[in-house]
Amino acid sequence: MSEAAATPTPQTEPVSAPLTPAREVWLHFRQNKGAMVGMYFIVCLVLTAILADVLAPHSPIVQFREALLVPPAWQEGGSWRFILGTDDIGRDILSRLIYGARLSMIIGFIVVFLSLGFGVVLGLTAAFARGTVEILIMRLMDIMLALPSLLLAIVIVAILGPGLFNAMIAVSIVSLPHFTRLARASAMSELTREYVSSARIAGAGTLRLMFRTVLPNCMAPLIVQATLGFSNAILDAAALGFLGLGAQPPTPEWGTMLAGSLQFVQRAWWVVTFPGLAILLTVLAFNLMGDGLRDALDPKLKR
Amino acid sequence: MPALLEIRGLTVEFATSRGTLRAVDHVDMDVAEGEVLGVVGESGSGKSVSMLALMGLLGSNAKLTADRLAFAGTDLLTLTPRQRRKLVGKDVAMIFQEPTTSLNPCFTVGFQIVEALKEHMGGTRKWRRDRAVELLTLVGIPDPGARLNAFPHQLSGGMNQRVMIAMAIACQPRLLIADEPTTALDVTIQAQILELLTRLQRQHNMAMVLITHDMAVVSETAQRVQVMYAGQLVETRSADELFTRPRHPYTAALLSSLPEHAERRARLATIPGLVPGIGDRPVGCLFSPRCAYATDRCRGERPALYRDPEGLARCFYPLDDSGRPEGVAA
């Protein structure tokens, strides 16, 4: 390139401080109180999961034969040794909840990772390939969506065998169509934009176009779906656990905890309530955060 | 005779995440009965926002203040939103830039025209339908009876703009605000639409405010012109005067930057810099960072609108007949 001989007048700089797209999103997100509460809760949950070994007063599977169905500490008959009480075979509920948090986080991450990962690849492929490939992929997703998700998950687990890992695979498969459709819809709308043509003119091949040009611009709805998918994964795994098809006892998964304790609703409410409350609060937190993210990431709401 | 539309000191501010944006800054405007006023400016000039404010079409994050905002003698600032809507849809109408997206895509064209009639004129269903056909014929749409059942996406941009005009004049407004009505259209269709607008304006003695960035369109259509820059009114005078003897440096610079005014392949005269946004609004004259004739006074003090024999200009040293600022050594 030649040096700037007749340089045109340099432009006055825009004065706004260099805001990366990420920082702008954060600034908007911060304004949503509900979303911030949700986020703090999740941070606490993640920390609990990581520090479970340190935080839990007891082991989640040790049975204290002398302390069956002990009520929570503030009730008559309770003791501060078992703050939230014990279940019917003497396991400390608080410790089980804490270790259960770790399990829920793992479930959420793995399910979202798998369904997001495969969903994005399938969705982008459908959007770029068009024609027969697209039809095949999308009809397959339609079929999966047409079946009741829980039923489909049960069938998959029945085939693979009960267990937490298989439950996670089942839930991933069931969540796949949502991500695929989102990715495809987003990609299709981005493909009409001129910066994609610009990349083509620069010589970009299909793979580069898919993952480096288009995908970063599709992330907004995918991120929102991922946060909501996290809570769905926990709920679905809990449902499977509830049905005895997910985590097997003595694994302290919240859903499995619920399953084994329904019979105690009258006698020992704490055995049912606390796992249920944990599920409720976690799902609520993720939904609040997901909503906040959606608002913050929506370009139309920004300007 | 009192002006049909009287605006004094209109200011519109938007609350944004980066601070308050003053989109319209103490703007005055007068439109007489049957007059065509051209409002010229580039992006960020506030020309559209000021009219949207008048029509009450701005969102909730907009703050509107004015010393006076009156239409046909009625003070708009004292009206309830309901009263304002009754007035605004009927006597004051507006058409917009993008015809196809300004019409509701879910309803037929006929339905939308009839809806406007129903709201403000009443009448029987038959009368409304006949009037709709009459209006479509008036705006030059062929086969109007059949077109009533067409959806906006089935019609071309030019056709949709005619439909919008039909909706606007349905209730025989006294003032029509046209916000860049032809910018999105091809040049031959542009000519047709402008010709239609001027014809309707003359036939119905309708006042018109024509907002555009195209100086040539304004010179052909308007009697008086207002030039806006960065939310302020910077110059106003008759169209002939403005184009032969502009007094504000911005107007002069804008005119000289048109390709028509340069020799083929010569470098075009340009205005360096950018329109001020939030955060870099100058202390003095808003145009001073870009003005070839700016002095220290210009940079430190905000000029008011100063009257000269033919109009107003917001400049301490308006240009004289030879195109150089008065009172400043060449």
Place this chain on the structure above:
Amino acid sequence: MTVVMEAKGVRRYYEVRKGMLAKPAVVRAVDGVSFTLEAGKTLAIVGESGCGKSSLARVLAMLEQPTDGELLIDGLPTLAQEPDRRVKLRRAVQMVFQNPYGSLNPRHTVGRILEEPLEINTDLSREARAEAARAILARVGLRPEAYGRYPHMFSGGQRQRIAIARALMLNPRVVIADEPVSALDISIQGQILNLLMDLQDELQLAYVFVSHDLGVVHHIADEVMVMYLGRPVEHGETSLLFDRPAHPYTRALLGSRPRIQTGDKTPRKTLSGELPSPLRPPPGCAFHQRCTFATELCMRDRPELRQVEGRAVACHHAETVLAAAA
């Protein structure tokens, strides 16, 4: 002067499905365009929406293959199959788009946007790429800080500068500019046009300038091709066409332009009617329904391009049109 681009009877047809069982209709978006373009010259393609100029731009930029006809760049046919030939062709033609707000990837920094063509097509090291990007930024009049910023931080005019900079990264011979200044304010248009002219003189770039703005076209173009419904109706030197148009459509276009007038305003003679649907082009001359010079001949026979008074025009009555102006 070297010929950098040559089009020979380029055609681009699209198929439009009309239901499951009906035969698809054919839209002749570009129906026989030929021209030669020399280095350092500008050819303007002028017309209204539906004339095919955007489709032609995409074909010339090699975003789409012509359905028929030939396109040669630097003497090489664009249907070349060898990979290194394709790379060479790819580097020779670049494009600047109309919409400054859509043509830059919102998620990439300016530096990355500029370096991408080099990343894909060359073996330059990271440092070399960055250096080239910074040099180009200076050349188009942007501050070095722009390198790390995102597109949304820039105004429309600045974004077009970035788009032009990107187009220059591969040292192209031809730049297809698709309405590069239409979306910009008047005071910024001049800056960008000046930049384009400077770059053209300095680098001997050839431009194909697609536009509907006749004022800009008159200023910047050496040759003009007027298109109507996919076919060129007049093609010749700019001053010649503007001063003495030979085709009724060219005349109508020029006459429809708003001009700055003071004193007694002469009303413009407007062209009536609308563009016919490309799915149902009229028989004979596509323009005859709206043409004041049309005769029976025009309804039957489609006129071909022929030389009249130093330019090519597709009209049976070109001589009459020229005489009418006199």
